[in-house]
Amino acid sequence: AVVATSLASQVVFARSDNDHEPMELRIGYAAITWNDNLQGAMADISAVGFRGIQLRANTVKLIPDPFVIKSELAKHHLEFTALSSGDVAIDPAEEKDNLTLHEEHAKYLSKAGGLYLQLIGTFRANGSFTPEEYTRTGKLLTEIGKRAANYGVKVALHNHMGSIAQSPEQLARILDAADPRYVKLLLDVAHYKQGGGDPAVAITQYADRILFLHFKDVKPANNKIGYEFVELGHGTVDLPAVAAALRSIRYQGWAIVEFDREAQGSTRTPKESAELSKEYLQHTLGLEV
Numbered sequence: 560a561v562v563a564t565s566l567a568s569q570v571v572f573a574r575s576d577n578d579h580e581p582m583e584l585r586i587g588y589a590a591i592t593w594n595d596n597l598q599g600a601m602a603d604i605s606a607v608g609f610r611g612i613q614l615r616a617n618t619v620k621l622i623p624d625p626f627v628i629k630s631e632l633a634k635h636h637l638e639f640t641a642l643s644s645g646d647v648a649i650d651p652a653e654e655k656d657n658l659t660l661h662e663e664h665a666k667y668l669s670k671a672g673g674l675y676l677q678l679i680g681t682f683r684a685n686g687s688f689t690p691e692e693y694t695r696t697g698k699l700l701t702e703i704g705k706r707a708a709n710y711g712v713k714v715a716l717h718n719h720m721g722s723i724a725q726s727p728e729q730l731a732r733i734l735d736a737a738d739p740r741y742v743k744l745l746l747d748v749a750h751y752k753q754g755g756g757d758p759a760v761a762i763t764q765y766a767d768r769i770l771f772l773h774f775k776d777v778k779p780a781n782n783k784i785g786y787e788f789v790e791l792g793h794g795t796v797d798l799p800a801v802a803a804a805l806r807s808i809r810y811q812g813w814a815i816v817e818f819d820r821e822a823q824g825s826t827r828t829p830k831e832s833a834e835l836s837k838e839y840l841q842h843t844l845g846l847e848v
Contacts, residue, residue, distance in 0.1 A: 581809065582805060582806050582809050582810050582811070583810070583811045583812070584805065584810060584812070584813075584814060584846060585610060585611055585638075585640075585812065585813045585814070586609060586610070586611070586774070586813070586814050586815075586816065586840065586846065586847075586848050587604075587609050587610060587611025587612055587613060587637075587638070587640045587813060587814070587815045587816070588604045588607070588609040588611070588612060588613075588815065588816045588817075588833055588836075589612070589613040589773075589815050589816065589817040589818070590604065590612055590613065590614050590615065590618075591613075591615060591643075591817060591818070591819055591820075592818050592819065592820060592821070592829035592832060592833075593829050595617060595621060597614070597618060597621055597622065597628075597631075598631075599829075600612070600614075600829070601631060601632065601635045601637060602635065603829060603830040603833060604635075604637065604833060605635035605636055605637055606830070607830060607833045607834055607837055607848075608837060608848050609637070609816070609833070609837070609848055610636070610637065610638060610848075611637060611638045611639075611640035611813055611815065612632065612637045612638070612639065612640060613640055613641040613642070613643065613677070613815045613817070614628075614639070614641075614642055614643070615642075615643045616642065616643055616644055616645050616664065618642065619663075619664065619667050625667045625668075625669075625670035625671035626670060626671070628671045629670070629671045629672045632671075632672070638672075638674075639668070639671055639672050639673035639674065640673070640674055640675060640771070640813050640815060641673065641674065641675040641676070641677050641715075641745075641771065641813075641815060642664060642667070642668045642673055642675075642676055642677065643677045643679075643717075644660075644661050644664040644665075644676050644677055644678055645660065645661070645664075645678070645679065646678075646679050646680065646681055646682065646722075647661075647678050647679070647680055647681060647696060647699050647700060647703070648681060648699075649680075649681045649692050649695050649696055649699065649723075654699070657699075658699070658702060658703060658706070661676065661678065661703045661706070661707070662703070662706040662707070664676060665703075665706060665707035665709075665710045665712040665714075666710050668710070668712050669710035669711055669712050673712070674712070674713065674813075675712070675713050675714070675715055675745075675770055675771055675813075676703075676707050676712050676713070676714045676715070677715055677717050677745055678700060678703065678714060678715065678716055678717065679716075679717045679719045679722055679724075680696050680716065680719070680722040680723035680724045680733065681696065681722065681723050682721050682722050682723075683721075683723070686721070686725065688723050688729070690732075692723065693723065693729070693732040693733055693736055694736045696723055696724075696733050696736065696737075697732075697733050697734070697735070697736025697737035697742070698736065698737070700714065700716055700733070700737045700741075700742045701737050701738040701741050701742055703741075704737075704738065704740075704741025704742045705741050707741075708741060713743060713770055714741060714742055714743065715742070715743045715744055715745035715770040715771065716730075716733060716734065716737070716742060716743075716744055716745065717745040717747055717750075717773075718730045718744075718745075718746065718747055718750050718751055718754065719747065719750050720750050720753055720754060720784075725750075725754045726754045726755050726756070727751065727754065727755060727756035727761065730744075730751075730754075734765075734768065739768060743768055743769065743770030744765050744768045744769050744770060745769075745770060745771055745772070745773065746758065746761055746762065746765065746769050746772045746773070747772070747773035747775055747817070748761075748772065748773065748774065748775055748796055748798070748801050749773070749775035749776055749777040749788060749794065749796050750773075750775070750777075752777060752795065752796045753777050753786055757797075758796065758797075758800075758801055758804075759797060759800040759801050759803065759804040760804075762801065762804035762805060762808060762810075763804055763807065763808060766808040766810075769810075769812070770812070771812050771813040771814065771815065772805075772812075772813070772814040772815070773814070773815055773816075773817045774791060774798070774801075774814050774815065774816045774817070774836075774840070775788060775791075775796070775816070775817045775818070776788065776789050776790065776791050776792065776793055776794030776795075776796045776798065777789065777794045777795060777796060778793065778794040778795050779795070787822065788817075788818060788819050788820075789818075789822075790818055790832050790835040790836050790839070791816065791835070791836040791839040791840060792835075792836075792839035792843060793835075798839075798843075798844060799843070799844060802844045802845070802846060816833070816836050816837075816840070818832050818833075818836065
């Protein structure tokens with residue numbers, strides 16, 4: 560592969576030997592591993608060399624002024640790629656407040672100079688949903704997408720274990736029910752794998768619907784849920800196939816590396832985990848951060 564860097568935008572282009580057009584891939588990192596330590600997250604993620612960051616909804620409470628977070632991110636040379644906005648409530652009694660919440664997050668994100676709003680479907684312990692609830696989720700996502708568009712923000716549904724969009728089939732039903740003009744896909748490759756799908760196939764299937772991705776890895780574990788998320792290259796996700804699929808569609812956009820938390824008993828710091836994933840991206844996948 561041939562790689563070249565655009566100095567103006569800090570964007571990395573990766574070109575496969577068989578392609579004549581470049582894949583334009585920007586790689587950021589999610590702040591979730593640092594919990595409420597936003598200053599530590601920004602400092603570490605920037606120091607490791609990532610150029611974008613995904614923040615959680617706790618940011619709005621910790622730093623209520625969006626212009627302050629915009630300034631802080633600029634100091635660390637980080638682009639506000641995405642904000643995790645929370646769940647989409649399908650209970651009609653919660654609809655008004657839930658829609659308002661996501662609209663407020665979109666407004667905050669816009670003022671802070673951010674790009675994308677991440678949404679997750681409703682969680683339910685038994686994993687059982689009615690056909691009407693899939694349709695309702697799609698319609699609610701569309702409404703949020705329309706409201707977010709008023710602030711220049713794009714909305715993406717995050718496929719997530721335990722949610723109404725856990726399996727490939729569930730995800731497809733929701734996306735079919737949502738207006739593609741307002742609702743895109745945040746494809747999390749580890750959740751998709753754990754949910755029973757092949758993320759490389761999904762990249763091709765949803766090439767025109769993907770807004771951005773989560774680079775993530777997962778492996779079986781002897782715990783309550785039977786799996787745990789790990790640093791890139793330490794799990795079972797075929798990440799080389801993911802990278803190849805992105806090259807095949809000449810992907811243009813962001814991928815955020817996400818790692819939820821250190822394993823129990825681990826002495827590794829969030830920064831060290833970020834460094835491990837960066838090393839895997841560069842040395843195994845041939846992607847520059």
